[in-house]
Amino acid sequence: MKKLLTAIALSGLTTMAMAETQAVTVIVSDASNMTQGMAMVLANQMQAQGAQVDILLCDQAGALALKEAGGEALKPNDVTPAQLLNAAMQKGATASVCALYLPNTGYTQAQLKEGVSVAKPDAMASAMLEKQRKVFSF
Template identity: 50%
Template sequence: MNKKRIIGSLFGLGLLTGAAQASTDSVEQALVMVNSGELQTQGMAMVLANTMQAQGTHVDVLLCGKAGELAFKDTENAPLKPKNVTPEQLMMKLKQGGANVSVCALFLPNSDKGKAALLSGISVAKPPQISRIMRNEDVRVFNF
Protein backbone atom coordinates (compact mmCIF):
# COMPACT_ATOMS: atom_id res chain seq x y z
CA MET A 1 0.00 0.00 0.00
CA ASN A 2 1.48 3.35 -0.96
CA LYS A 3 1.78 6.42 1.26
CA LYS A 4 -1.05 8.26 -0.52
CA ARG A 5 -3.51 5.37 0.02
CA ILE A 6 -2.49 4.98 3.69
CA ILE A 7 -2.96 8.70 4.30
CA GLY A 8 -6.34 8.52 2.54
CA SER A 9 -7.38 5.62 4.78
CA LEU A 10 -6.27 7.42 7.91
CA PHE A 11 -7.98 10.61 6.74
CA GLY A 12 -11.19 8.64 6.18
CA LEU A 13 -10.97 7.33 9.74
CA GLY A 14 -10.35 10.83 11.12
CA LEU A 15 -6.99 9.81 12.60
CA LEU A 16 -4.81 12.55 11.15
CA THR A 17 -4.32 16.05 12.49
CA GLY A 18 -5.18 19.12 10.43
CA ALA A 19 -1.50 19.72 9.61
CA ALA A 20 -1.07 16.20 8.23
CA GLN A 21 -4.30 16.46 6.25
CA ALA A 22 -3.24 19.74 4.71
CA SER A 23 -0.01 18.17 3.45
CA THR A 24 -1.73 15.43 1.40
CA ASP A 25 -2.18 15.75 -2.34
CA SER A 26 -5.60 16.68 -3.64
CA VAL A 27 -7.75 13.67 -4.47
CA GLU A 28 -8.56 13.46 -8.16
CA GLN A 29 -10.55 10.23 -8.02
CA ALA A 30 -12.44 8.54 -5.18
CA LEU A 31 -14.41 5.35 -4.77
CA VAL A 32 -17.10 5.70 -2.11
CA MET A 33 -18.37 2.32 -0.98
CA VAL A 34 -21.59 2.52 1.02
CA ASN A 35 -22.70 -0.61 2.86
CA SER A 36 -24.54 0.75 5.87
CA GLY A 37 -28.31 0.63 6.04
CA GLU A 38 -28.29 3.51 8.54
CA LEU A 39 -29.74 6.65 6.92
CA GLN A 40 -27.45 9.16 8.63
CA THR A 41 -24.39 7.16 7.55
CA GLN A 42 -25.70 6.95 3.99
CA GLY A 43 -26.50 10.66 4.04
CA MET A 44 -23.07 11.65 5.35
CA ALA A 45 -21.37 9.47 2.75
CA MET A 46 -23.31 11.29 0.03
CA VAL A 47 -22.66 14.73 1.57
CA LEU A 48 -18.92 14.06 1.64
CA ALA A 49 -18.93 12.58 -1.86
CA ASN A 50 -20.79 15.65 -3.19
CA THR A 51 -18.29 17.90 -1.42
CA MET A 52 -15.36 16.02 -2.97
CA GLN A 53 -17.04 16.27 -6.37
CA ALA A 54 -17.54 20.03 -5.93
CA GLN A 55 -13.81 20.30 -5.15
CA GLY A 56 -12.91 18.63 -8.45
CA THR A 57 -12.72 14.94 -7.54
CA HIS A 58 -14.22 12.35 -9.87
CA VAL A 59 -16.42 10.13 -7.68
CA ASP A 60 -17.50 6.53 -8.20
CA VAL A 61 -20.13 5.17 -5.78
CA LEU A 62 -20.63 1.48 -5.04
CA LEU A 63 -23.77 0.54 -3.09
CA CYS A 64 -23.84 -2.84 -1.34
CA GLY A 65 -26.13 -4.56 1.15
CA LYS A 66 -28.87 -2.38 2.63
CA ALA A 67 -27.33 0.70 0.98
CA GLY A 68 -28.17 -0.83 -2.40
CA GLU A 69 -31.81 -0.01 -1.72
CA LEU A 70 -30.96 3.66 -2.39
CA ALA A 71 -30.75 2.67 -6.06
CA PHE A 72 -34.37 1.47 -6.30
CA LYS A 73 -36.98 3.69 -7.96
CA ASP A 74 -39.45 3.05 -5.15
CA THR A 75 -37.13 3.98 -2.26
CA GLU A 76 -38.47 6.91 -0.25
CA ASN A 77 -36.49 7.71 2.89
CA ALA A 78 -37.28 10.48 5.35
CA PRO A 79 -35.36 13.72 4.73
CA LEU A 80 -32.37 14.35 6.97
CA LYS A 81 -31.82 17.64 8.75
CA PRO A 82 -30.45 20.28 8.45
CA LYS A 83 -30.94 20.43 4.64
CA ASN A 84 -34.07 18.23 4.51
CA VAL A 85 -32.73 15.98 1.76
CA THR A 86 -32.68 12.21 1.52
CA PRO A 87 -29.60 10.08 0.86
CA GLU A 88 -31.09 9.08 -2.49
CA GLN A 89 -31.55 12.76 -3.48
CA LEU A 90 -27.91 13.42 -2.59
CA MET A 91 -26.89 10.34 -4.59
CA MET A 92 -28.76 11.58 -7.66
CA LYS A 93 -27.08 14.98 -7.30
CA LEU A 94 -23.76 13.13 -7.47
CA LYS A 95 -24.96 11.26 -10.55
CA GLN A 96 -26.01 14.52 -12.23
CA GLY A 97 -22.53 15.89 -11.47
CA GLY A 98 -20.90 13.03 -13.37
CA ALA A 99 -20.43 10.35 -10.71
CA ASN A 100 -20.74 6.71 -11.66
CA VAL A 101 -23.19 4.99 -9.31
CA SER A 102 -23.58 1.23 -9.23
CA VAL A 103 -24.87 -1.54 -7.03
CA CYS A 104 -22.72 -4.51 -6.04
CA ALA A 105 -22.82 -7.45 -8.42
CA LEU A 106 -24.36 -9.62 -5.67
CA PHE A 107 -27.08 -7.13 -4.73
CA LEU A 108 -29.80 -7.75 -7.34
CA PRO A 109 -29.42 -11.55 -7.50
CA ASN A 110 -29.99 -11.60 -3.74
CA SER A 111 -32.96 -9.22 -3.73
CA ASP A 112 -36.49 -9.73 -4.97
CA LYS A 113 -36.09 -7.07 -7.69
CA GLY A 114 -34.42 -6.92 -11.06
CA LYS A 115 -32.49 -4.34 -13.09
CA ALA A 116 -35.72 -2.62 -14.14
CA ALA A 117 -36.26 -1.55 -10.50
CA LEU A 118 -33.07 0.56 -10.51
CA LEU A 119 -33.14 4.32 -10.94
CA SER A 120 -32.14 5.54 -14.38
CA GLY A 121 -28.39 5.60 -14.93
CA ILE A 122 -27.50 3.28 -12.05
CA SER A 123 -25.69 0.18 -13.16
CA VAL A 124 -24.68 -3.18 -11.76
CA ALA A 125 -20.99 -3.14 -10.89
CA LYS A 126 -18.63 -5.46 -12.69
CA PRO A 127 -16.06 -6.89 -10.24
CA PRO A 128 -13.08 -6.55 -12.65
CA GLN A 129 -13.88 -2.85 -13.17
CA ILE A 130 -14.27 -2.14 -9.44
CA SER A 131 -11.11 -4.12 -8.71
CA ARG A 132 -9.15 -1.96 -11.18
CA ILE A 133 -10.43 1.18 -9.48
CA MET A 134 -9.55 -0.17 -6.03
CA ARG A 135 -6.04 -1.19 -7.13
CA ASN A 136 -5.27 2.16 -8.75
CA GLU A 137 -2.85 3.94 -6.41
CA ASP A 138 -4.23 7.31 -7.53
CA VAL A 139 -7.74 6.47 -6.22
CA ARG A 140 -8.75 6.86 -2.61
CA VAL A 141 -11.28 4.33 -1.33
CA PHE A 142 -13.73 5.39 1.38
CA ASN A 143 -16.05 2.95 3.16
CA PHE A 144 -19.26 3.83 4.95
Template identity: 55%
Template sequence: MPKILKTLIAAALIAGTAFGAHADSHKNAVEEVLVILSSDSLQTQGMAMVLSNTMAEKGARVNVLLCDEAGDLALKTYEDETLKPRDVTPGQMLRGLLKQGGTAKVCALYLPNSEYTKDDLIDGVGVAMPPEMADQMLDPDMRTFTF
Protein backbone atom coordinates (compact mmCIF):
# COMPACT_ATOMS: atom_id res chain seq x y z
CA MET A 1 0.00 0.00 0.00
CA PRO A 2 1.45 3.40 -0.96
CA LYS A 3 2.58 5.64 1.91
CA ILE A 4 0.15 8.43 0.93
CA LEU A 5 -2.80 6.00 1.10
CA LYS A 6 -1.68 4.82 4.56
CA THR A 7 -1.44 8.45 5.68
CA LEU A 8 -4.94 9.23 4.36
CA ILE A 9 -6.43 6.15 6.04
CA ALA A 10 -4.73 7.06 9.33
CA ALA A 11 -6.03 10.63 9.08
CA ALA A 12 -9.55 9.38 8.36
CA LEU A 13 -9.43 7.04 11.36
CA ILE A 14 -8.21 9.83 13.62
CA ALA A 15 -10.90 12.19 12.32
CA GLY A 16 -13.53 9.50 12.80
CA THR A 17 -12.38 8.92 16.36
CA ALA A 18 -12.42 12.64 17.08
CA PHE A 19 -15.88 12.96 15.55
CA GLY A 20 -17.11 10.02 17.59
CA ALA A 21 -15.75 11.54 20.80
CA HIS A 22 -17.39 14.87 19.92
CA ALA A 23 -20.72 13.16 19.19
CA ASP A 24 -20.48 11.22 22.46
CA SER A 25 -19.88 14.43 24.41
CA HIS A 26 -23.20 15.82 23.11
CA LYS A 27 -25.03 12.56 23.73
CA ASN A 28 -24.75 13.23 27.47
CA ALA A 29 -25.31 16.99 27.21
CA VAL A 30 -27.55 18.63 29.77
CA GLU A 31 -30.92 19.39 28.20
CA GLU A 32 -32.26 21.78 30.85
CA VAL A 33 -30.52 24.21 33.17
CA LEU A 34 -31.43 26.45 36.06
CA VAL A 35 -29.55 29.73 36.38
CA ILE A 36 -29.93 31.43 39.75
CA LEU A 37 -28.92 35.08 39.58
CA SER A 38 -28.79 37.18 42.72
CA SER A 39 -25.75 39.38 42.17
CA ASP A 40 -26.20 43.13 41.90
CA SER A 41 -22.97 43.40 39.87
CA LEU A 42 -23.64 44.62 36.33
CA GLN A 43 -20.88 42.49 34.81
CA THR A 44 -21.91 39.37 36.74
CA GLN A 45 -25.52 39.85 35.65
CA GLY A 46 -24.33 40.38 32.09
CA MET A 47 -22.17 37.25 32.07
CA ALA A 48 -25.00 35.17 33.52
CA MET A 49 -27.26 36.38 30.70
CA VAL A 50 -24.58 35.86 28.02
CA LEU A 51 -24.07 32.27 29.16
CA SER A 52 -27.81 31.66 29.50
CA ASN A 53 -28.44 32.87 25.96
CA THR A 54 -25.51 30.82 24.67
CA MET A 55 -26.81 27.67 26.35
CA ALA A 56 -30.24 28.33 24.81
CA GLU A 57 -28.64 28.76 21.38
CA LYS A 58 -26.97 25.36 21.90
CA GLY A 59 -30.38 23.80 22.49
CA ALA A 60 -30.72 23.78 26.28
CA ARG A 61 -33.97 24.79 27.94
CA VAL A 62 -32.92 27.65 30.22
CA ASN A 63 -34.79 28.59 33.40
CA VAL A 64 -33.67 31.74 35.22
CA LEU A 65 -34.43 32.52 38.84
CA LEU A 66 -33.86 36.21 39.67
CA CYS A 67 -33.38 37.01 43.35
CA ASP A 68 -32.63 40.13 45.36
CA GLU A 69 -31.48 43.07 43.20
CA ALA A 70 -31.17 40.83 40.13
CA GLY A 71 -34.97 40.74 40.17
CA ASP A 72 -34.84 44.30 38.85
CA LEU A 73 -33.82 42.91 35.43
CA ALA A 74 -37.40 41.69 35.03
CA LEU A 75 -39.02 45.08 35.68
CA LYS A 76 -40.74 46.97 32.88
CA THR A 77 -38.91 50.09 34.10
CA TYR A 78 -35.46 48.44 34.19
CA GLU A 79 -32.59 50.57 32.89
CA ASP A 80 -28.87 50.21 33.37
CA GLU A 81 -25.56 50.82 31.63
CA THR A 82 -24.83 48.81 28.52
CA LEU A 83 -22.02 46.30 28.43
CA LYS A 84 -19.44 46.02 25.70
CA PRO A 85 -18.86 44.58 23.18
CA ARG A 86 -22.54 44.38 22.13
CA ASP A 87 -23.76 47.49 23.99
CA VAL A 88 -26.71 45.75 25.64
CA THR A 89 -27.89 45.59 29.23
CA PRO A 90 -28.45 42.40 31.21
CA GLY A 91 -32.17 43.20 31.08
CA GLN A 92 -32.11 43.33 27.29
CA MET A 93 -30.29 39.99 27.26
CA LEU A 94 -32.96 38.54 29.57
CA ARG A 95 -35.65 39.68 27.13
CA GLY A 96 -33.70 38.01 24.31
CA LEU A 97 -33.59 34.77 26.29
CA LEU A 98 -37.34 34.88 26.79
CA LYS A 99 -37.80 35.32 23.02
CA GLN A 100 -35.69 32.18 22.53
CA GLY A 101 -38.07 30.21 24.75
CA GLY A 102 -36.27 30.56 28.05
CA THR A 103 -38.22 31.10 31.24
CA ALA A 104 -37.63 33.59 34.03
CA LYS A 105 -39.10 33.99 37.48
CA VAL A 106 -38.40 36.30 40.36
CA CYS A 107 -37.81 34.78 43.79
CA ALA A 108 -40.88 34.39 45.96
CA LEU A 109 -39.42 36.97 48.36
CA TYR A 110 -38.66 39.60 45.73
CA LEU A 111 -42.06 41.27 45.29
CA PRO A 112 -43.25 41.17 48.94
CA ASN A 113 -39.99 42.81 50.02
CA SER A 114 -39.95 45.53 47.39
CA GLU A 115 -42.17 48.33 46.19
CA TYR A 116 -43.11 46.32 43.08
CA THR A 117 -46.04 44.10 42.15
CA LYS A 118 -46.52 41.38 39.55
CA ASP A 119 -47.86 44.08 37.22
CA ASP A 120 -44.41 45.71 37.24
CA LEU A 121 -42.79 42.61 35.71
CA ILE A 122 -42.28 42.24 31.96
CA ASP A 123 -44.53 39.81 30.12
CA GLY A 124 -43.43 36.23 30.49
CA VAL A 125 -41.81 36.60 33.93
CA GLY A 126 -43.50 34.81 36.80
CA VAL A 127 -43.05 34.44 40.52
CA ALA A 128 -41.17 31.33 41.66
CA MET A 129 -42.71 29.12 44.29
CA PRO A 130 -40.31 27.30 46.63
CA PRO A 131 -41.65 23.75 46.01
CA GLU A 132 -41.28 24.17 42.23
CA MET A 133 -37.79 25.63 42.53
CA ALA A 134 -36.71 22.94 44.99
CA ASP A 135 -37.90 20.29 42.51
CA GLN A 136 -35.78 21.85 39.78
CA MET A 137 -32.74 22.12 42.05
CA LEU A 138 -33.08 18.48 43.12
CA ASP A 139 -33.64 17.15 39.60
CA PRO A 140 -30.52 15.09 38.75
CA ASP A 141 -31.02 15.83 35.04
CA MET A 142 -30.90 19.59 35.54
CA ARG A 143 -27.65 21.45 36.07
CA THR A 144 -27.85 24.48 38.35
CA PHE A 145 -25.60 27.54 37.96
CA THR A 146 -25.46 30.41 40.45
CA PHE A 147 -24.27 33.95 39.89
Protein backbone atom coordinates (compact mmCIF):
# COMPACT_ATOMS: atom_id res chain seq x y z
CA MET A 1 0.00 0.00 0.00
CA LYS A 2 2.85 2.36 0.90
CA LYS A 3 4.49 1.74 -2.50
CA LEU A 4 1.19 2.45 -4.25
CA LEU A 5 0.74 5.73 -2.37
CA THR A 6 4.34 6.73 -3.14
CA ALA A 7 3.81 5.95 -6.82
CA ILE A 8 0.61 7.98 -6.89
CA ALA A 9 2.30 10.92 -5.14
CA LEU A 10 5.27 10.84 -7.54
CA SER A 11 2.89 10.61 -10.48
CA GLY A 12 1.06 13.67 -9.22
CA LEU A 13 4.31 15.60 -8.82
CA THR A 14 5.40 14.66 -12.32
CA THR A 15 2.04 15.76 -13.69
CA MET A 16 2.27 19.05 -11.80
CA ALA A 17 5.81 19.66 -13.07
CA MET A 18 4.70 18.95 -16.62
CA ALA A 19 1.70 21.26 -16.22
CA GLU A 20 3.96 24.03 -14.96
CA THR A 21 6.22 23.98 -18.02
CA GLN A 22 5.74 27.30 -19.76
CA ALA A 23 4.99 26.99 -23.47
CA VAL A 24 6.49 29.82 -25.52
CA THR A 25 6.26 30.72 -29.20
CA VAL A 26 8.95 33.02 -30.55
CA ILE A 27 8.05 34.49 -33.95
CA VAL A 28 10.94 36.06 -35.85
CA SER A 29 10.49 37.90 -39.14
CA ASP A 30 12.80 40.90 -38.81
CA ALA A 31 15.74 41.18 -41.21
CA SER A 32 18.04 42.75 -38.62
CA ASN A 33 20.90 40.48 -37.58
CA MET A 34 20.87 41.99 -34.09
CA THR A 35 17.11 41.54 -33.68
CA GLN A 36 17.32 37.94 -34.87
CA GLY A 37 20.25 37.37 -32.52
CA MET A 38 18.45 38.82 -29.51
CA ALA A 39 15.35 36.73 -30.28
CA MET A 40 17.51 33.59 -30.33
CA VAL A 41 19.39 34.61 -27.17
CA LEU A 42 16.07 35.07 -25.36
CA ALA A 43 14.70 31.80 -26.74
CA ASN A 44 17.77 29.98 -25.39
CA GLN A 45 17.45 31.76 -22.04
CA MET A 46 13.76 30.86 -21.75
CA GLN A 47 14.71 27.25 -22.46
CA ALA A 48 17.39 27.38 -19.77
CA GLN A 49 14.69 28.54 -17.36
CA GLY A 50 12.48 25.55 -18.17
CA ALA A 51 10.23 26.74 -21.01
CA GLN A 52 9.28 24.63 -24.00
CA VAL A 53 10.19 26.92 -26.89
CA ASP A 54 8.70 26.82 -30.37
CA ILE A 55 10.33 29.11 -32.93
CA LEU A 56 8.51 30.32 -36.05
CA LEU A 57 10.67 31.94 -38.73
CA CYS A 58 9.18 33.98 -41.54
CA ASP A 59 10.14 36.60 -44.09
CA GLN A 60 13.84 37.56 -43.84
CA ALA A 61 14.34 35.50 -40.68
CA GLY A 62 13.39 32.34 -42.56
CA ALA A 63 16.95 32.27 -43.89
CA LEU A 64 18.08 31.15 -40.40
CA ALA A 65 16.40 27.81 -41.11
CA LEU A 66 18.44 27.10 -44.23
CA LYS A 67 21.28 24.58 -44.21
CA GLU A 68 23.47 27.25 -45.80
CA ALA A 69 22.60 29.85 -43.12
CA GLY A 70 25.58 31.98 -42.28
CA GLY A 71 25.40 35.52 -41.07
CA GLU A 72 27.53 37.95 -39.19
CA ALA A 73 28.70 36.87 -35.74
CA LEU A 74 27.50 39.05 -32.91
CA LYS A 75 29.51 40.17 -29.93
CA PRO A 76 30.16 39.44 -27.14
CA ASN A 77 30.07 35.67 -27.85
CA ASP A 78 30.88 35.76 -31.58
CA VAL A 79 27.90 33.63 -32.61
CA THR A 80 25.42 34.09 -35.42
CA PRO A 81 21.64 33.98 -35.01
CA ALA A 82 21.69 30.74 -37.05
CA GLN A 83 24.12 29.19 -34.57
CA LEU A 84 21.88 30.29 -31.69
CA LEU A 85 18.91 28.68 -33.46
CA ASN A 86 20.91 25.46 -33.77
CA ALA A 87 21.73 25.58 -30.05
CA ALA A 88 18.06 26.00 -29.12
CA MET A 89 17.05 23.10 -31.37
CA GLN A 90 19.76 20.87 -29.90
CA LYS A 91 18.23 21.54 -26.47
CA GLY A 92 14.72 20.61 -27.61
CA ALA A 93 13.20 23.72 -29.18
CA THR A 94 11.10 23.18 -32.25
CA ALA A 95 11.69 25.37 -35.28
CA SER A 96 9.58 25.92 -38.34
CA VAL A 97 9.31 28.32 -41.23
CA CYS A 98 5.98 29.98 -41.90
CA ALA A 99 3.78 28.40 -44.55
CA LEU A 100 4.44 31.32 -46.90
CA TYR A 101 8.24 31.15 -46.74
CA LEU A 102 9.12 28.36 -49.17
CA PRO A 103 6.58 29.13 -51.91
CA ASN A 104 7.54 32.82 -51.92
CA THR A 105 11.32 32.49 -51.77
CA GLY A 106 12.02 29.66 -54.18
CA TYR A 107 13.67 27.55 -51.49
CA THR A 108 12.61 23.94 -50.99
CA GLN A 109 12.05 21.85 -47.90
CA ALA A 110 15.23 19.93 -48.79
CA GLN A 111 17.21 23.15 -48.23
CA LEU A 112 16.00 23.47 -44.63
CA LYS A 113 18.16 22.34 -41.73
CA GLU A 114 17.41 18.93 -40.32
CA GLY A 115 14.61 19.26 -37.79
CA VAL A 116 13.07 22.41 -39.25
CA SER A 117 9.52 21.93 -40.48
CA VAL A 118 7.00 23.99 -42.39
CA ALA A 119 4.37 25.38 -40.03
CA LYS A 120 0.76 24.47 -40.61
CA PRO A 121 -1.33 27.63 -40.09
CA ASP A 122 -4.21 25.83 -38.34
CA ALA A 123 -1.90 24.09 -35.86
CA MET A 124 0.15 27.26 -35.28
CA ALA A 125 -2.98 29.35 -34.68
CA SER A 126 -4.29 26.74 -32.25
CA ALA A 127 -1.01 26.69 -30.33
CA MET A 128 -0.88 30.49 -30.19
CA LEU A 129 -4.36 30.53 -28.64
CA GLU A 130 -3.42 28.19 -25.77
CA LYS A 131 -4.24 30.04 -22.55
CA GLN A 132 -0.91 29.38 -20.86
CA ARG A 133 1.27 29.99 -23.93
CA LYS A 134 3.24 33.19 -24.27
CA VAL A 135 3.88 34.55 -27.76
CA PHE A 136 6.75 36.91 -28.57
CA SER A 137 7.33 38.52 -31.93
CA PHE A 138 10.56 40.00 -33.25
